[in-house]
Structure formats: structure tokens, C-alpha cells
Amino acid sequence: MAFFQKILIANRGEIALRIQRACRELGIPTVAIHSTADATAMHVRLADESVCIGPPSARESYLNIPAILSAAAITGADAIHPGYGFLSENARFAEMVEAHGLTFIGPSPAHIRMMGDKIAAKTAMAGLGVPLVPGSDGAVATLDEARAVAGRIGYPVLIKAAAGGGGRGMKVAASAADLEEAWRVARTEAASAFGNDQVYLEKYLDRPRHIELQVLADGHGHVVHFGERDCSLQRRHQKLLEEAGSPALDAAARDALGARVTAALAELGYRNAGTLEFLYQDGQFAFIEMNTRLQVEHPVSELIAEIDLVQEQIRLAAGETLGYTQADISFSGHAIECRINAEDPLTFSPTPGRVNVFHPPGGPGVRVDSALYAGYVVPPYYDSLVAKLIVHAPSRREAVARLARALDEFVIDGIKTTIPLHQRIVRDKDFLAGDYTIHWLERFVGGE
Ligand code: MV4
Numbered sequence: 001m002a003f004f005q006k007i008l009i010a011n012r013g014e015i016a017l018r019i020q021r022a023c024r025e026l027g028i029p030t031v032a033i034h035s036t037a038d039a040t041a042m043h044v045r046l047a048d049e050s051v052c053i054g055p056p057s058a059r060e061s062y063l064n065i066p067a068i069l070s071a072a073a074i075t076g077a078d079a080i081h082p083g084y085g086f087l088s089e090n091a092r093f094a095e096m097v098e099a100h101g102l103t104f105i106g107p108s109p110a111h112i113r114m115m116g117d118k119i120a121a122k123t124a125m126a127g128l129g130v131p132l133v134p135g136s137d138g139a140v141a142t143l144d145e146a147r148a149v150a151g152r153i154g155y156p157v158l159i160k161a162a163a164g165g166g167g168r169g170m171k172v173a174a175s176a177a178d179l180e181e182a183w184r185v186a187r188t189e190a191a192s193a194f195g196n197d198q199v200y201l202e203k204y205l206d207r208p209r210h211i212e213l214q215v216l217a218d219g220h221g222h223v224v225h226f227g228e229r230d231c232s233l234q235r236r237h238q239k240l241l242e243e244a245g246s247p248a249l250d251a252a253a254r255d256a257l258g259a260r261v262t263a264a265l266a267e268l269g270y271r272n273a274g275t276l277e278f279l280y281q282d283g284q285f286a287f288i289e290m291n292t293r294l295q296v297e298h299p300v301s302e303l304i305a306e307i308d309l310v311q312e313q314i315r316l317a318a319g320e321t322l323g324y325t326q327a328d329i330s331f332s333g334h335a336i337e338c339r340i341n342a343e344d345p346l347t348f349s350p351t352p353g354r355v356n357v358f359h360p361p362g363g364p365g366v367r368v369d370s371a372l373y374a375g376y377v378v379p380p381y382y383d384s385l386v387a388k389l390i391v392h393a394p395s396r397r398e399a400v401a402r403l404a405r406a407l408d409e410f411v412i413d414g415i416k417t418t419i420p421l422h423q424r425i426v427r428d429k430d431f432l433a434g435d436y437t438i439h440w441l442e443r444f445v446g447g448e
Pocket of ligand 1 (some may be wrong): 159204231232234237288438
């Protein structure tokens with residue numbers, strides 16, 4: 001029995017392929033959508049059917065809701081998987097998919113909307129017993145109120161936009177003297193960037209790790225977690241390398257966090273996949289945001305837990321129950337993902353162009369998720385992620401050794417990529433020791 005008749009994949013690149021692979025194994029035909037710039041893309045070649053939905057600009061193609069719904073209608077798709085980015089966390093899109101009688105493969109529009117409002121997300125999680133960073137109790141409406149909150153929690157403080165997230169719309173105030181300026185700038189930027197000037201305050205943590213927890217929920221009260229990912233290695237809020245588990249956590253800390261979070265999401269009635277983001281410093285977790293989509297780095301969790309998260313998303317969207325409990329999930333070994341971008345490894349400027357040679361690594365414990373092929377021309381219009389190299393091994397030490405040899409095997413010729421940067425990271429003493437925070441990479445690459 002198939003869960004759906006046909007799934008439209010509202011995305012491109014490696015994640016469109018990843019979702020197609022899950023559909024194939026479940027026996028579900030797929031529809032690719034693409035812009036005119038992606039007519040020769042691998043996700044179009046490998047789909048059962050494809051529909052061109054617009055010109056290169058994402059606004060007119062991968063974000064074009066009427067065109068995507070029309071493509072679903074003319075091909076007879078009965079479900080839409082949004083992937084990550086694009087429309088994946090757009091509550092309006094999820095609502096419109098449902099209004100057209102189709103299934104959105106993801107959470108309810110109400111939960112997407114709740115988690116898109118960072119204040120609503122924090123208020124909900126705090127009420128369900130998930131720990132937060134010390135800060136304001138909800139939105140802060142006036143400068144006087146901001147002064148009072150900052151006085152209570154102590155400087156430095158961070159002013160964040162309710163509609164922000166992923167690092168957009170944040171201002172630090174190091175001391176009381178800086179608060180007024182930070183306040184005004186944060187409000188003004190929030191209003192112009194998001195059309196919403198609501199802000200809130202948090203104590204600024206100076207050297208946290210970024211640790212996130214992967215969950216699956218069936219909307220019938222069953223919620224499980226697949227352990228954490230350490231995503232601290234980032235530059236300008238772009239993650240470069242992620243690992244599962246975190247070098248900073250042990251099984252007891254993971255189990256304790258997982259128990260709290262799964263109980264909270266069961267109470268909330270959440271369904272499908274989700275990721276809770278935490279800052280972790282001095283042995284304490286503080287919830288900051290929740291992502292209501294499949295994430296780029298999901299494969300590291302798949303490898304340590306031996307699960308197919310995309311197949312699970314599809315199954316859960318069809319209304320199935322989880323069918324297993326936390327006690328059925330165990331973690332084995334260590335997994336690391338390198339994001340390989342079409343970027344100069346020193347300046348990070350994008351390097352679209354023709355790929356002449358594509359030779360991915362192989363051998364034990366190596367997975368490559370990529371939509372590249374020899375002769376493909378990387379278009380300049382979209383995200384620069386062109387491949388994910390994911391390795392799995394019994395221990396972190398062995399995973400790092402495997403990653404180093406796989407990076408050395410990987411050949412992408414014709415365009416510059418970030419492979420040389422990863423080759424340097426995996427040989428660094430701090431990285432080998434697992435000793436890093438969210439600030440480590442920016443120092444490592446320099447010039448910030
Ligand atoms: C913080 C923080 C320090 N203290 N909140 C940036 C992205 C957004 N998701 C939250 N972010 C941060 N919030 C407090 N109270 C530091 C960051 C932060 C960060 C967080 C995760 C990963 C990378 C980061 C890079 C710079 C700042």
C-alpha cells in the first residue's frame with residue numbers, strides 16, 4: 001500500500017534528489033518542478049515527470065505558489081514535499097496546499113506559524129518545561145522596559161527580532177551605555193527586514209556551542225528524538241560542518257534533553273519532523289528556536305540512528321503512527337557532514353560554472369548527497385551548496401580519519417569548491433580534540 005499516489009517535490013539540487021530517493025524506495029512516483037535555468041538539472045533528469053514553473057529567479061519559480069499548485073494539479077500529485085529553504089517554513093503555503101486537497105509533508109500550518117514567531121516559540125517551550133536563556137518574558141515594547149530587563153539579567157544582552165532567526169536581526173548591547181543605540185537599530189532593522197518591529201531580550205552567551213535535537217512526531221501523542229547534532233562550525237550563520245553526536249555531550253546529557261523535548265512536543269501535538277536549536281554553554285542548554293522542516297544536515301542523524309528521516313516524514317504525513325518508541329532507537333558510532341559549496345575556499349565568493357570532472361569518494365562509511373555530474377553547469381541564481389560528504393565510523397577519531405581520506409579522494413574540477421578548507425579543518429588540533437564553539441571557524445578562516 002503506497003502512502004501517496006504521487007509526490008511533487010517543491011525544491012531543487014541535492015535535497016530534491018534525496019526526497020526522490022525516499023519516494024523511489026517507497027514505490028511512490030515523483031514530480032520535479034524546475035526553473036528554466038534548471039532544465040538540465042539532475043533532479044529533473046531523475047524524476048518520473050517534470051514541470052517547468054518559471055524563469056530563473058527563485059521568486060518566480062521555486063517560490064511561485066500558484067505555479068507549484070498548478071504543477072501538482074496537472075500531474076495529479078496528491079502530496080508536496082517542500083525540502084528545506086524556499087517554501088518549507090511558509091505557513092501560508094502549507095495552508096494553500098491543504099486548501100487544494102493535497103497533503104503538505106510537514107507540520108501543521110499552525111505549528112509552522114508558531115515557530116516562525118521566535119517569541120511565540122520560546123513562550124510555548126518555556127511553558128512546557130524546556131529551558132531558555134535568561135531574558136525578557138515575551139516581547140519588549142519600550143526602551144524603559146528593555147532597561148529594566150537588562151538590569152535584571154545583566155549585561156551583555158542581545159536584542160533579537162521576533163520575526164528573525166538564523167542570525168538575522170540581532171544586536172548586542174555590551175553595557176547600559178549601548179542599550180539605547182542597540183534598541184533603536186534592532187527595532188528599525190526588524191521593521192524594515194521583516195515588516196514586524198517586535199523584539200525581545202536575552203542574556204548574551206559569549207562562547208556557546210550550537211546543538212540541535214532531531215525529532216519525529218506522529219500527531220497522535222508519540223514523539224521520539226534521534227539525538228543531537230553539533231552545528232557550531234559556521235561562518236556568518238552558514239554551517240560548514242556538522243557532527244552527530246556532539247563532542248561535548250555524553251549519553252546522560254542527551255537522554256535528559258531528549259526526554260524533556262519529546263514530552264514538550266507531545267503536549268504541543270506536534271507532527272512530522274522538527275529540530276530544536278539550543279545554545280550550550282557551561283553544561284547548560286538554552287532553547288533558542290525551532291525549525292519545522294527537514295534540515296540540510298539530517299544525514300548525520302540518519303547514519304547514527306539507522307533511520308530514513310525522509311521516508312518517515314512521508315509515512316507520518318500519510319497519517320501513520322510512529323510504531324516505535326524511544327527505547328527502540330539506539331545510536332551507533334559517529335557521523336560527520338561537510339558542506340561542499342561552489343565557493344572560493346579563501347574568500348567564499350560564489351563560483352558558478354561548468355563542472356568538468358566529478359569523482360565522488362566511496363568505500364566503507366561514505367555517503368555523498370549531490371546533484372552534480374560531469375558537464376553540469378552550476379547556475380548563479382541559487383544556494384552554493386553542491387555536495388554533502390557524510391561519513392560514519394565507530395568512533396569520532398575513526399570518523400575524522402575517514403573524512404580526511406574521503407575529502408582527499410573527492411575531485412570536483414572546473415569550479416572552485418570549499419573542499420580545500422575542509423581538508424585543513426579536519427587536520428586541525430582543536431577540531432581533532434572536538435574543542436570548538438560557534439566562534440571557532442571565523443577565527444580559523446581569519447579576515448573577519
Ligand atoms: C544567541 C547567541 C548568544 N547569546 N543568543 C544566532 C543565530 C540565531 N539562531 C541565534 N544566534 C545566536 N543567539 C544568545 N542569548 C549567539 C548566537 C549566534 C549563533 C548561534 C548559533 C550558531 C551560530 C551563531 C553565530 C553567532 C551568534
